Amino acid sequence: MSYIGNAPGVASQRLVYDFTATSGQTTFTLTNAYTVGYVDVYLNGVKLVVDDDFTATNGTTVVLGTGATAGDSVSIIAYIPRGLVLDNGAVGGTGNYVFWENDQIVSVSYTITSGKNAGSFGPVTINSGITVTIPASSTWTIV
Numbered sequence: 001m002s003y004i005g006n007a008p009g010v011a012s013q014r015l016v017y018d019f020t021a022t023s024g025q026t027t028f029t030l031t032n033a034y035t036v037g038y039v040d041v042y043l044n045g046v047k048l049v050v051d052d053d054f055t056a057t058n059g060t061t062v063v064l065g066t067g068a069t070a071g072d073s074v075s076i077i078a079y080i081p082r083g084l085v086l087d088n089g090a091v092g093g094t095g096n097y098v099f100w101e102n103d104q105i106v107s108v109s110y111t112i113t114s115g116k117n118a119g120s121f122g123p124v125t126i127n128s129g130i131t132v133t134i135p136a137s138s139t140w141t142i143v
Contacts, residue, residue, distance in 0.1 A: 013080040013113065021068030033059045033108035034078035042075040043068065059108050106130055112138045119143065 019028050039056040041048045043064070048054050056062045062076050106126045111133040112118045118134075122142040126132060134140050 015078045015080065017076040017078070019074040019076070021070065021072040021074050023070040024067035026064045026067050028062045028064075028074055028076060030060060030062070030076060030078060031111070032078070033110055035059070035080060038079035040077040044073050106132060109133075111135075112140060114138060117141070
C-alpha cells in the first residue's frame with residue numbers, strides 16, 4: 001500500500017495535532033510524546049521538510065525554522081511505532097524477533113489511548129512532574 005509521508009509501522013498509533021499559530025510562533029508542544037523521526041508537519045496544508053523547515057528532536061515539541069503568521073494552520077502528525085525492530089527489539093541470529101525492549105524511565109507525559117491496554121517490562125520510573133494517564137477503560141501492566 002502506498003503512503004504519503006512517514007509510513008506507520010505494524011499496529012502503530014497516529015496522533016494528529018492541529019494548531020492555530022500566533023504571530024511569530026515557532027514552538028508547538030504536543031500533549032503526548034512522539035518518537036523522533038516519526039513526525040510530519042504541515043503549514044497551511046503544505047508539508048514541511050524536516051531539518052530544512054522544522055526540527056523535532058526531543059519527543060515533545062516541534063520548532064519551525066521561521067515564525068508562523070497569526071492564524072496560520074499548523075498540523076502535526078506524530079506516529080508512535082509499535083513493534084519496530086529498530087526502535088524496540090533485538091533480532092535473534094536467524095532474524096526472529098526474540099526480545100522486546102523498553103526504556104526504564106518515563107521522561108515525557110503520556111496518555112494511553114482510551115479502550116486500549118499498554119504493557120511495559122519493569123522496573124519503570126516516572127520522572128518528577130511527568131504523568132502517565134490511564135483512562136478508566138484501559139490498563140497499564142508492568143511485568
